[in-house]
Amino acid sequence: MAEHDITLTVNGTEHELTVESRELLVHALRDQLGYTGLNVGCESTMCGACTVHLGGDAVKSCTVLAAQADGGEITTVEGLADDGEFHPIQEGFQEEHGLQCGYCTPGMMMTATQLLDENPDPDDEEIREALEGNLCRCTGYQNIVNAVENAAEKMGGAAAQGDD
Amino acid sequence: MSVESVDPDDVDAADILGSAIERREDPALLTGDAEYTDDIQLPGMTHMAVKRSQHAHAKIEGVDTSAAEAMDDVIAVFTAEDVDVPGNLPVGWLLDSLRQVDHPMLAGERVRYQGDATAIVIAEERYAAHDAVDAIDVEYDRLDAATSPNEALNGAPDLHEDAPGNTAFEWEIGDAERTAEAFEEASHTASVDLENQLLIPNAMEPRGAVADYNPSTEELEVAMTTQNPHLHRLLMSGVIDHPEHKLQIRAPDVGGGFGSKIHHYADEALAAWAAKQVERPVKWIATRSETYLTDAQGRGHESHGEIAMDDDGNIVGLQVETEANLGAYLSTFAPAVPTYLYGTLLSGQYDIPAIHCEVTGAFTNVPPVDAYRGAGRPEASYLVERLIHLGAKEMEMDPVEFRRQNFVPDDAFPYQTQVAVVYDSGEYEKTLDRALEMVDYDSFRERQERAREEGKYLGIGFSAYIEACGLAPSELAGQLGAQAGLWESSLVRFHPSGTVTAFCGTSGHGQGHDTTYAQIVANELGIDYEDVDVVEGDTDEIPHGMGTYGSRSAAVGGSSLVKSSQKVVEKAKSIAAHQLEATEDDIEFENGEFHISGAPDRSLHIKEVAQQAYLAHDMPAETEPGLEATSFYDPDNFVFPFGMHAAVVEVNPDTGEIEFEQYVAVDDVGNQINPKIVEGQIHGGVAQGIGQALYEAAEYDENGQLLTGSMQDYAVPKAEHIPEMETDSTVTPSPHNPLGVKGVGEAGTIAAPQAVVNAVVDALEPFDVDHIDMPLKDEKVWRAMRENGGGA
Ligand code: FES
Ligand code: FES
Numbered sequence: 001m002a003e004h005d006i007t008l009t010v011n012g013t014e015h016e017l018t019v020e021s022r023e024l025l026v027h028a029l030r031d032q033l034g035y036t037g038l039n040v041g042c043e044s045t046m047c048g049a050c051t052v053h054l055g056g057d058a059v060k061s062c063t064v065l066a067a068q069a070d071g072g073e074i075t076t077v078e079g080l081a082d083d084g085e086f087h088p089i090q091e092g093f094q095e096e097h098g099l100q101c102g103y104c105t106p107g108m109m110m111t112a113t114q115l116l117d118e119n120p121d122p123d124d125e126e127i128r129e130a131l132e133g134n135l136c137r138c139t140g141y142q143n144i145v146n147a148v149e150n151a152a153e154k155m156g157g158a159a160a161q162g163d164d
Numbered sequence: 165m166s167v168e169s170v171d172p173d174d175v176d177a178a179d180i181l182g183s184a185i186e187r188r189e190d191p192a193l194l195t196g197d198a199e200y201t202d203d204i205q206l207p208g209m210t211h212m213a214v215k216r217s218q219h220a221h222a223k224i225e226g227v228d229t230s231a232a233e234a235m236d237d238v239i240a241v242f243t244a245e246d247v248d249v250p251g252n253l254p255v256g257w258l259l260d261s262l263r264q265v266d267h268p269m270l271a272g273e274r275v276r277y278q279g280d281a282t283a284i285v286i287a288e289e290r291y292a293a294h295d296a297v298d299a300i301d302v303e304y305d306r307l308d309a310a311t312s313p314n315e316a317l318n319g320a321p322d323l324h325e326d327a328p329g330n331t332a333f334e335w336e337i338g339d340a341e342r343t344a345e346a347f348e349e350a351s352h353t354a355s356v357d358l359e360n361q362l363l364i365p366n367a368m369e370p371r372g373a374v375a376d377y378n379p380s381t382e383e384l385e386v387a388m389t390t391q392n393p394h395l396h397r398l399l400m401s402g403v404i405d406h407p408e409h410k411l412q413i414r415a416p417d418v419g420g421g422f423g424s425k426i427h428h429y430a431d432e433a434l435a436a437w438a439a440k441q442v443e444r445p446v447k448w449i450a451t452r453s454e455t456y457l458t459d460a461q462g463r464g465h466e467s468h469g470e471i472a473m474d475d476d477g478n479i480v481g482l483q484v485e486t487e488a489n490l491g492a493y494l495s496t497f498a499p500a501v502p503t504y505l506y507g508t509l510l511s512g513q514y515d516i517p518a519i520h521c522e523v524t525g526a527f528t529n530v531p532p533v534d535a536y537r538g539a540g541r542p543e544a545s546y547l548v549e550r551l552i553h554l555g556a557k558e559m560e561m562d563p564v565e566f567r568r569q570n571f572v573p574d575d576a577f578p579y580q581t582q583v584a585v586v587y588d589s590g591e592y593e594k595t596l597d598r599a600l601e602m603v604d605y606d607s608f609r610e611r612q613e614r615a616r617e618e619g620k621y622l623g624i625g626f627s628a629y630i631e632a633c634g635l636a637p638s639e640l641a642g643q644l645g646a647q648a649g650l651w652e653s654s655l656v657r658f659h660p661s662g663t664v665t666a667f668c669g670t671s672g673h674g675q676g677h678d679t680t681y682a683q684i685v686a687n688e689l690g691i692d693y694e695d696v697d698v699v700e701g702d703t704d705e706i707p708h709g710m711g712t713y714g715s716r717s718a719a720v721g722g723s724s725l726v727k728s729s730q731k732v733v734e735k736a737k738s739i740a741a742h743q744l745e746a747t748e749d750d751i752e753f754e755n756g757e758f759h760i761s762g763a764p765d766r767s768l769h770i771k772e773v774a775q776q777a778y779l780a781h782d783m784p785a786e787t788e789p790g791l792e793a794t795s796f797y798d799p800d801n802f803v804f805p806f807g808m809h810a811a812v813v814e815v816n817p818d819t820g821e822i823e824f825e826q827y828v829a830v831d832d833v834g835n836q837i838n839p840k841i842v843e844g845q846i847h848g849g850v851a852q853g854i855g856q857a858l859y860e861a862a863e864y865d866e867n868g869q870l871l872t873g874s875m876q877d878y879a880v881p882k883a884e885h886i887p888e889m890e891t892d893s894t895v896t897p898s899p900h901n902p903l904g905v906k907g908v909g910e911a912g913t914i915a916a917p918q919a920v921v922n923a924v925v926d927a928l929e930p931f932d933v934d935h936i937d938m939p940l941k942d943e944k945v946w947r948a949m950r951e952n953g954g955g956a
Binding site for chain 2: 020022023027030031034035036037038039040041042043044046047049076077078080081086090093094095096097099100101102103104105106109124127128129131132134135136137138139140141142143144145146
């Protein structure tokens, strides 16, 4: 099995590591680098529990090979809070009870932050559509939708001031 | 109507119980600090992968592991021949007529479902273990397979020598003779043949275990995805022959269970056993495909039900025959689910004078079937509410009036049903009336009529569900065949500085126990919520426990915490009396303060008493130092939550597509400790119920091959599939526990399927459709409309 020496910058920290050609990004992040915030639900692009930002885009890290991500900038759930201050999406999930077991939550939040980046004021339907690739078995989604709306409201001020 | 959550800092200590405070478990889950089983890494850790049968039924002719053993990074390969411990998974609920069969953790002679384990590999890392599993060669002689109970009971090859005809048990409840008479005398009857399809639980976190054995101390620690660590410890200690007191089972954060993590499976036992063989830590984590093949499935009933009415529309009898799918082996609580958890709920919310139910349990070539969210109660509620719908139609009565007329009346509680149980409390018309208001039923029928004229098919469906939670007491459970008590244990411990740790034998996995239990204990002790910490899910830390399932945690675990807290207060009171130089009778306890009646300035706070109890310088005679108490709380009876759900749908006559116009849930779960959490549980439950109604089913081909073996094929509902739900509640406290709580975890899942199916069938009234089996996929609905002559 061929091996590759790669570099991944995760939440601002640069890591050098060696991966097999077939090693999935999710396993490199979790098992090699210890970013266990992202979770594995299906290993087949269906559940979204492993979603991270790669180069600013939300991607399912179970469908990206670690070697493909060489040189990439990655944000995981561990990188959402800023110096211990919750990101508005984290506050939204907390305030709206948008999580129960929490297993889907990191992936949900990574998808939601990208949505809010592209559409700062999404309606209910747009949120549900955007979350199409993220499954939750606990919450029935309603409070997740509310959480995203809550975050959008909080971020509204920042977005209006040309933040991001 | 949605509940606003509040910051615990904004709540007065005295109001903490019943307050919708935000969950304290969330920060770790929101930052990635949570620790799920697969997050655990131990020094020297190895990885286990399981060789699984691709056939649903076959004789094993030989297992060749040589290629796997020769591979790099492979440490060991084990087959059934290597198993030197009992290795036989036990069944935890015995019925009189039950035929017990062997369930080896590694199959040696025969595989009985696709996914049955034949060998395991232990390797240095995950990918290597899976590669080696692929290199194992198992030779099979294929046998015919049967996946439905009806097929299995009627001429399919026997799965087990000890269960001829694939009959696991025959069971009945109610009075056959009286019911037959009621049907003879009745003026009207209605009947239905229905299937309650097999479901795959699909907790988002797959099952897994990390086992670590210390050969010097013989201590074996297993961190695993469990809803009930102590029960797993007991069962596993027998299966792998390891002394119970040297086996630690710990539940890290658990990513959902819905029943699937109650049961004792081969895989977790194999990981624990293998750790002893290789004397290194072993991690096994199921892939999603493995969870599809091996997680215990739910439901799987084929039933015939009949309802009988007199001329005035009073229900006079109900009879049911059910064939229940048990899968290939008897899983932990499997025999209880289609019997005691099902037959006993067949009275629904109704006063039915004669009921009889017969259940035949069948072995089939699917994974073991056991409790899944609701367990038996959804099957009962679905059948009853479908029959009620059809009974009303037969009587040409409005389904709401038919229900109202037959409800158990408010003044009849405690109410003894004809199927053994006694309902605690209920005001069924209240939830009905509230739901009617929310859907504006007064104008609905007119609206429906007008819509029909325009070729639009609207329907409304009701579900007056009932549930039994907090199964108890232990003596009764024992009489019914349970091999475990159904009490709950807790320990409330004051620390000398005045903070408290509360330990409880339940084991939450998303239900927010840390928050609600802290609310309960803070309220009982009269101290700040922040001063109470809650510990669950570790057999080494918690004295004992039965775990979290069957919506028992608040009713039984929460009540146990009340009892332990009360014992602490009692002891603290005697210390306070002694130090205040008063008699105990003169001491009052309020908001954490002990004071002498009539002399409020002479007082001691319970935190000060805690400090004194550990100083032990000035204690009443014969009083031990320290301030903590344990209780083993065994409730007097079950609790019976209930409610009314209503769905308003529109069915597209050209495509069979179903669209929700409204989904309304009015639940009565007794007193609510945290209304925000209650609401969240209802949402999640309803989503799973809608999943069953519209999308989900485990489907097999004629060889017993799973056709829905991935998230691509098995439709776990997505955000766009679940409607906005409108929730409300009434509160009828249960007299069966000190908190007056009932139980909420399963309510939505029990309630939703029949609300949806009744709504669709109501919409299709002009097409004369009486029943469509779930899941109501577009095509099935479309066909049903066509079959009856094109309708309208
Ligand atoms: S684990 Fe990547 S999408 Fe499910
Ligand atoms: S919170 Fe459990 S899967 Fe979403």
